[in-house]
Amino acid sequence: MARRALILVESHPKGIGLLYVQAAQRLGLHPVILSADPTRYDYLAAESIEAIRVDTDNLDALICECSRLRANYDIAGITGDLDSVYATISKLCRYFDLPGPNPASIERCCDKFAQRQLLADTGVPIPAYRVAANATDVESSAAEIGLPVILKPVAGTGSRGVRLCRDFDELAEHTAYLLGGKHIHPPYVLGETYPRMLVEEFAQGPFYVAHTMGNEVIGIAAGDFGHLPHFVCRELIYPAPLTDDEHRRIADISLSCLLALGLGWGPTNIEFRWTKRGPVVIEVNPRLVGAPDPQLIQLACGVDLITEHIKLVIGDEQNLRRTHSHTAAARFLVPDRDGTLDWIAGNNRAAAVSGVTEVKMYVEPKTPIVRKGDFRDCIGHFIAASPSLAETEAILQRAVELISWSITPFSTEQEQSAAPYPSSD
Known part of the structure; x- marks a missing residue:
């Protein structure tokens, strides 16, 4: 009998x-x-994992490779966790008659403008928005909405290219940056090369993320970001400290999003800001969220979303039953300057703190640090869990205080050649 295989198409290199x-x-x-x-x-x-080089942007190439693999394996399922290839994965699943999400729904959702239109048409609360293709469109859209505004590309993840523009000078600067295409990563990660941009109302308020599997809201996390104008996550807490009514309102809107976008198969994460008019949807991501959210959810309530997602992919019965009720949180390490990381110390001592479940560094000493204004600015994270929010926060703080590092600023010539983004401070 052929061995059962799970095909994984791309992933975040340092993610899940x-x-x-x-x-x-x-x-x-x-x-x-x-x-x-x-x-x-x-x-x-x-880990001695079998890996095959193939153009993951090319559906025909993937079909050919999976067909070749079927000669040696019983392909039980195909999946991945990147927006850029998720629609392609869903088409692969359709081609091989395997469980998977609706390709059209995934494609619409990954276009943030199309997503906004569908949500607006069904009455889901979202920020005011306009789509723009050039600097003139951006400026007129911002004038209509009113400064400050968020300017971002219509596709992408991890806050790449997302910036708060507080005046027209910042708006012009960031427009030029986006039109220059410097924020676009390789095709197999993003798959977007056109310069459409979204100009959006700046929705202010606490940040939350609803995690769903199928049509069930598994839970809601709270997040905190660093200094504006960029959006680099500094902390995540699961579950979010919400009242029953607040939880219900976010959960209800989450289910409305799934209905509006034709989702409801597999995992989804939905980002909110709680504004003066209540919860407003910032973005719907039609996939499992990246690390460390799945770990936090499992620590807090016992649901292993990764395993349950795979079970769904291969047609097995899921188990989404919560087994306990703790509070889990993650704190990210974010440098405050560009330069060369000379050294970083204290990892082992931080990992030894009671209640800390993971200390992970993403970079090694002598690595150039070039801040980009998105998730790539993080150089490590801590995860902790305990029966209460106060205790978990205290554990994280003790661990963070044990970490130290040194960054030597670049010389002027190095700074000019390395800078990926206009100065914003």
Whole structure:
């Protein structure tokens, strides 16, 4: 009998890809990674994982590779966790008659303008918005909405290219940056090369993320960001400290989003701001959120979203039953300057703090640090869990205080050649 395999198409190199591999193995599956550049995943060699180089932007190439793999394996399912390839994955699932999301729904959702239109048409509360293709469109849209505004590309994840523009000078500067295409990552990560932009009302208020599986809201997390004008997450708390009524309102709107966008198969994460008019939807992401959110959810309530997602993908019965009620939180390390990371110390001491479940650094000493104004600015994270929010926060703080590092600023010439983004401070 052929060995059952789970095909994983791309992933975040430092995200939850390894967790998917490990979960697949626990379920008795043989994971196979398809990637345009397998060298991006440093865990593949360490875990002796089968990886195949293929153009993951090319559906025909993926069909050909999966057809070849069927000669040796029983392909139980195909999945991944990147927006850019998720629609392609769903088409692969359709081609091979495997469980998967609706390709049209995923494609519409990954276009933030199309997503906004669908949500607005069904009465879901969202910020005022306009779509723009050039600097003139951006300026007139901002004038109509009223400054400050959020300016961002119509596609992408992790706050890449997202900025608060507080005046027309900042707006012009960021428009030029987006039109220059410097925020766009390689095609197998983003898949968007056109310069459409969204100009949006700045929705102010506490930040929340609703995590769903199918048509069930698993829970809601709270997040905190660093200094504006960028949006770099500094902390996540699960579950969010909400009243029953606040939780119900966010959960109800989340289900309305799924209905409006034709989602409801598999995992989704929905971002909110709680404004003066209540919860407003910032974005719907039609996939499982990246690390460390799945770990927080499992620590807090016992639901392993990665394993349950794989079960859905391979047609097995899910178990979304909560087994306990704790508070889990993650704190991110974000440098305050560009330069060369000379050293970083205290990891082991921080990991030894009672209640800390993970200390993970993303960079090594002597690494150039070039802040980009998005999730890539984070150089590490801590995760802690306990029976209460106050205790979990105290554990995280003790761990963070044990970490220290040194960054030597670039010389003027190095700074000019390395700078990926206009100065904003």
